[in-house]
Amino acid sequence: MPTLKDRVAGAVAAEADSLVELSREIHRHPELAFEEVRAHGLLTDLLESAGFAVTRSAYGLDTAFRAEIDAGAGPTVAIICEYDALPEIGHACGHNLIAAAGAGAAIVAARSLAERHSGRIVVLGTPAEEGGGGKVYMLERGAFEGVDAAMMVHPAGRDLTEMNTIAIERTRVEYRGLAAHAAAAPQLGRNALDAAVLGYLNVAALRQHLARHERVHGVITRGGTRPNIVPEWTEAEWYMRSPTMDGLQSLVARVQSCLEAGAAAAGCNMSREPIGRVYYDMVTSEALLDLYVRSAAEIGRTVDVPEDGTTVVGSTDMGNVSHAVPSIHPLIKAAPAEVSLHTRSFADYAGGPDGDRAVLDGAATLALTAIRVLENGPLLLTSGRAEERA
Known part of the structure; x- marks a missing residue:
């Protein structure tokens, strides 16, 4: 019998061409905060064709969406897609990779959900991370109600458990x-x-x-x-x-x-x-992170704990989500370590072969993590540094 890792790897391989093309198409047409019309359409069309029930322009935001597959009682896992770009330097934060990896992970995890598990896979398309606070608006409008675990993966120059999110x-x-x-x-x-x-x-x-x-x-x-x-x-x-x-x-x-x-x-x-909304610090769910690190190792990536010299510092509206729902925001290597985010060089890597590998490995790792949440849902209900969220 094939292992879970083998099943996921095979499913990602079957989707590889479409996921890479999705990433590159979003990269070729960068759209600023709350203007991500093309990316919104590409993602929702793909998820709808994969059998998800899709709500376009969700939560009062033209370029937000919700896509879900419901297979009865069980944990609800939210996989987050970001897809906005930066002025002048395009996808220098690699949000095209986040979008494609998130969509791919959801499609693969949903197949396992239908075959072996019960619960719900929800994909939340969250516009305007670069200063607009799309997730904050969506959080306030109920997008994360009933969610047991929220996850995404962000490209960087290293595979790290988390960003120093301030x-x-x-x-x-x-x-x-x-x-x-x-x-x-x-x-x-x-x-x-x-x-x-x-x-x-x-x-x-x-x-x-x-x-x-x-x-x-x-x-x-x-x-x-x-x-x-x-x-x-x-x-x-x-x-x-x-x-x-x-x-x-x-x-x-x-x-x-x-x-x-x-x-x-x-x-x-x-x-x-x-200007915009306040972004909170990130509260990482340790139990959920352990599942991610284990899954990444099976895919062939070693995820390190940040130390001086490897820490990536920044702010994200995923921090706000993490104060309400057990969450992770790990980093996946998509460029050489010396290439920093928000540079033209990083944008080039995000649209090249290194970025393609990050999409496929990120999709597989997130899918494995999501499936393991479906298998171990009660673990997540008490996970993370709950005393910090209180």
Whole structure:
């Protein structure tokens, strides 16, 4: 009798051409957050042809979807697809690989579900991970209700158990001053550019006192119109990141004080508004991760625990999901270790042979993991660092 690994490997091989073409087609036509119309259509058509009941434009989002196969009582496993790209550099985060691997894993796992298990496989197409917070909206609108385990795999330069996923809040800051002729009557003006620059300098001074894994970065997006007019309106954007939500709240308050001090010193008013949604830190389900690592080993990949020098740092809305549902977000090697995410070089690898291998190995590993959840559902109900989610 063929082993589970052999059955899964054979099923992935049968789907290989279509999965690779899906990945490359999404890669050839990168679409930005909430604009992923083509990718949405390709994925939903594929899953529908594989027998999934598909809801397009789900949860009030035009490019979100839900696809499921229900085989009675048992665990519900959600496999996550991302498919948005970055401005100018396309799929430099490899979301085309996430989409194709996720769809392939669901198709293969659903076959096993029909043959041997009971439960439900759900594919959630989650738009706008790159800043738009698609998963946050979907979480709030009930997409993850009843889900026992949520999983996805993200490409990187190494096979790692997890990314160092830190919480992030983004904010847009406006400064309002008073215009005046910069040569004839500068004393009548209140310089909003000075307010923005002073706020920036205050944050620069704050950086030396941040905790090791905290990050703050900002840009001035509007600095004035002409040098002979005292700027009356300027604008900046700031990203603040911390390993935990408690740490993020403290950091945001400290940064806001720095920015407000710049406004006060320049005699200007400051206002701020959020950009998108807050992304939480990632809470990894250890039991679910163990199943993934075991499955990857059977496929021929060794998944390492991140250490200094191998850690990939970033933020994702999968963190929000992980606070509600046992979840994993492992990394799969799709490029050389020295090629970092969000670069043109990584985008090239995501559309090449290394990316193709990541799609097929990722599909097989996720499928094996999902099937093992169907077999061991009660394990997942008490898995993960529950005390951190409480």
